Amino acid sequence: MHMIPHKHVVTIGKVxxxxxxxxxxxxxxxxxxxxxxxxxxxAARVLSELPQGIVIITGTNGKTTTTKIVCKxxxxxxxxxxxxxxxSNFTRGIIASILAETNxxxxxxxxxxxxxxxxxxxxxxxxxxRPRYSLLLNVMRDQLDRFGEIDHTASLLRRVxxxxxxxxxxxxxxxxxxxxxxxxxxxxxxxxxxxxxxxxSAFPSDQDLYGKSSVHQPLPAVSSSDVILExxxxxxxxxxxxxxxxxxxxxKIDGVYNAQNAAAAxxxxxxxxxxxxxxxxxxxxxxxxxxxxxxxxxxxxIDGQPLEIILVKNPAGFRLALDSYAARxxxxxxxxxxxxxxxxxxxxxxxxxFKSLKHVEVIGGxxxxxMALRLQYDDVEVGTVIPSLSKALSTLLADKPQPRRIxxxxxxxMAIRRQLQSRYLLEDIDA
Amino acid sequence: xxxxxxxxxxxxxxxxxxxxxxxxxxxxxxxxxxxxWHGYDMKIVDHHPGKQLPADIDIVIGGGGQDSGQTVIQDDxxxxxxxxxxxxxxxxxxxxxCGLYQLFxxxxxxxxxxxxxxxxxxxxxxxxxDKRMIGNxxxxxxxxxxxxxxxxxxxxxxxxxxxxxxxxxxGDGNNGKDKTEGAVYRYVFGSYLHGSLLPKNPVFxxxxxxxxxxxxxxxxxxxxxxxxxxxxxxxxxxTRPR
Numbered sequence: 001m002h003m004i005p006h007k008h009v010v011t012i013g014k015v016x017x018x019x020x021x022x023x024x025x026x027x028x029x030x031x032x033x034x035x036x037x038x039x040x041x042x043a044a045r046v047l048s049e050l051p052q053g054i055v056i057i058t059g060t061n062g063k064t065t066t067t068k069i070v071c072k073x074x075x076x077x078x079x080x081x082x083x084x085x086x087x088s089n090f091t092r093g094i095i096a097s098i099l100a101e102t103n104x105x106x107x108x109x110x111x112x113x114x115x116x117x118x119x120x121x122x123x124x125x126x127x128x129x130r131p132r133y134s135l136l137l138n139v140m141r142d143q144l145d146r147f148g149e150i151d152h153t154a155s156l157l158r159r160v161x162x163x164x165x166x167x168x169x170x171x172x173x174x175x176x177x178x179x180x181x182x183x184x185x186x187x188x189x190x191x192x193x194x195x196x197x198x199x200x201s202a203f204p205s206d207q208d209l210y211g212k213s214s215v216h217q218p219l220p221a222v223s224s225s226d227v228i229l230e231x232x233x234x235x236x237x238x239x240x241x242x243x244x245x246x247x248x249x250x251x252k253i254d255g256v257y258n259a260q261n262a263a264a265a266x267x268x269x270x271x272x273x274x275x276x277x278x279x280x281x282x283x284x285x286x287x288x289x290x291x292x293x294x295x296x297x298x299x300x301x302i303d304g305q306p307l308e309i310i311l312v313k314n315p316a317g318f319r320l321a322l323d324s325y326a327a328r329x330x331x332x333x334x335x336x337x338x339x340x341x342x343x344x345x346x347x348x349x350x351x352x353x354f355k356s357l358k359h360v361e362v363i364g365g366x367x368x369x370x371m372a373l374r375l376q377y378d379d380v381e382v383g384t385v386i387p388s389l390s391k392a393l394s395t396l397l398a399d400k401p402q403p404r405r406i407x408x409x410x411x412x413x414m415a416i417r418r419q420l421q422s423r424y425l426l427e428d429i430d431a
Numbered sequence: 432x433x434x435x436x437x438x439x440x441x442x443x444x445x446x447x448x449x450x451x452x453x454x455x456x457x458x459x460x461x462x463x464x465x466x467x468w469h470g471y472d473m474k475i476v477d478h479h480p481g482k483q484l485p486a487d488i489d490i491v492i493g494g495g496g497q498d499s500g501q502t503v504i505q506d507d508x509x510x511x512x513x514x515x516x517x518x519x520x521x522x523x524x525x526x527x528x529c530g531l532y533q534l535f536x537x538x539x540x541x542x543x544x545x546x547x548x549x550x551x552x553x554x555x556x557x558x559x560x561d562k563r564m565i566g567n568x569x570x571x572x573x574x575x576x577x578x579x580x581x582x583x584x585x586x587x588x589x590x591x592x593x594x595x596x597x598x599x600x601x602g603d604g605n606n607g608k609d610k611t612e613g614a615v616y617r618y619v620f621g622s623y624l625h626g627s628l629l630p631k632n633p634v635f636x637x638x639x640x641x642x643x644x645x646x647x648x649x650x651x652x653x654x655x656x657x658x659x660x661x662x663x664x665x666x667x668x669x670t671r672p673r
Contacts, residue, residue, distance in 0.1 A: 149452070149497050150452075150497060151497050315454075338671060344566065344567065344580070344671065344672070344673075345580045345582065346580070346627055346668075347454030347457065347580060347625060347627045348454055349454070349457075349627075350454030350455075350456055350457030350460065350627055350630070351454045351456060351457075366667070366671070367664075367667065367668075369660050369663035369664035369666075369667055370627070370631075370664045370667075370668070372660040372663075372664070373630055373631065373660040373661055373664045374457075374630070376660050377457075377460050377461060377464050377630060378460075385660070385663075387667070
């Protein structure tokens with residue numbers, strides 16, 4: 001095909017993006033599609049010009065929140081950071097994000113790219129562009145109907161690590177991730193994030209959840225480059241760099257899984273900045289102001305009461321979410337969809353124990369009755385089952401103002417978010 | 432209202448640590464809860480590699496696994512194979528899904544040509560393939576339509592006299608070609624419908640409980656269970672994209 005000059009591809013992409021936004025779209029799919037057709041290497045070329053290179057964050061759970069924290073830490077340190085927006089972690093979405101931020105010369109005004117990538121896509125992406133650093137969070141049973149088996153998912157992460165140029169950060173407590181270290185060349189920097197002994201029981205890995213037999217992996221030794229979440233009490237977290245504990249810090253994020261994401265973010269940020277430049281007190285100060293991504297534990301206020309929206313994607317995530325919130329009762333809704341992005345297979349609901357819930361006010365979503373059936377077998381009382389998310393949300397919000405909570409799958413979360421935005425004119429729901 | 436349990440049944444769960452992918456626990460939970468609602472206390476006994484088969488088993492359940500899990504259990508399964516066959520001939524009901532379904536046949540042949548021997552309780556052979564047969568599935572059986580989800584790349588071929596569990600209405604089934612799904616020998620059932628097979632198919636679940644009760648007590652008196660949620664979940668699942 002005749003090569004269209006880069007600058008013109010950018011212009012065309014921007015025009016399509018503008019037009020599709022005028023039509024009320026999110027401006028993500030169509031311009032990405034057009035540019036990808038015109039110039040398949042567009043994203044690779046633009047991103048490879050960034051002076052500090054590319055960081056890839058992948059794994060089953062915690063990508064969005066971790067990416068958000070890494071971007072904030074780097075931004076606070078003075079880096080100009082490019083990132084892809086939530087829900088657009090495929091090529092077209094990345095192109096759309098690039099188009100939104102390039103100047104008219106088609107250059108990205110950034111020092112570094114921090115990209116959140118789906119495991120399967122990350123393994124493809126690194127064939128085109130090798131990342132300078134990668135952060136591998138975890139391998140859990142998620143959307144097995146898309147990736148096949150969990151061992152296969154682990155092999156996808158290994159490919160990302162092997163394509164990385166300078167250094168990888170691995171989850172010390174997830175044997176499927178930590179064992180990747182042994183396949184890497186000795187020239188590769190390998191660092192870990194992890195949990196202190198006290199917290200490990202509160203955060204079982206998938207292997208712990210399903211039986212320990214398939215992988216026997218000794219815990220890697222802790223070096224001073226690693227970041228360990230030693231203690232967590234409410235939102236008050238104690239991190240250690242290696243074995244050196246840092247002063248306790250109060251965070252704006254909830255739950256042990258988000259604090260673990262914070263440890264991962266600290267570890268990769270220290271690698272990027274260098275241990276000398278990354279002053280612990282400064283890092284913690286910056287971290288203390290980081291907020292979780294939408295649907296990852298932040299409450300919005302409705303009728304003067306908190307409404308917590310919690311994204312659940314797989315058994316481990318759902319289980320942890322239930323554990324994290326069990327102590328604070330709230331009027332509860334569960335919304336389960338089975339669109340492609342949620343995973344079509346409902347089997348995963350049977351790997352989550354729901355007994356701690358006792359009562360669920362309303363169940364919504366396409367597969368509301370699968371969820372209701374699941375709760376029936378755990379003897380959990382169910383108020384109303386309404387597949388329509390709009391009606392389900394109205395039911396949750398009826399009754400007197402009180403703390404409320406929604407556990408929802410990805411597309412259900414997006415639908416609920418649109419509903420809330422139109423009903424309450426919320427402006428700053430931040431994805 | 433469910434009757435308070437007065438009678439006991441014993442369920443043997445095969446390899447709960449290795450073969451438990453895709454929510455197979457849902458099958459065990461469904462049997463235990465429905466048995467309770469029918470008035471039977473169902474006790475779970477786990478079978479781990481190396482252990483002896485316990486006596487007094489009324490029902491056997493086993494699930495699918497990762498390839499790594501399959502490697503761990505294959506020798507042990509051959510060791511207890513004769514014991515399982517004796518139970519089958521004593522009309523003990525069994526349900527095996529995906530990986531264990533394959534190993535209840537003659538062999539599983541990997542794509543590289545390596546053969547993993549099974550116990551040959553079913554007259555079936557399974558060949559590793561390149562195509563993943565994945566998605567919502569509906570099959571027609573003696574227990575009504577079974578509605579579930581399949582996810583396998585093994586292609587299973589039935590021997591000439593081997594009965595299938597069902598006929599595929601929608602989906603791939605054993606091999607994506609001959610419209611058969613699963614296999615049946617006496618009250619032993621193999622199937623590719625994983626995880627949520629029994630919750631959404633209460634008629635089949637109750638048949639297994641009935642066979643278990645018949646094996647233990649020679650009779651079965653069902654209770655009344657509200658299956659409204661299951662009915663609705665079945666109705667919606669059958670309309671969803673593959």
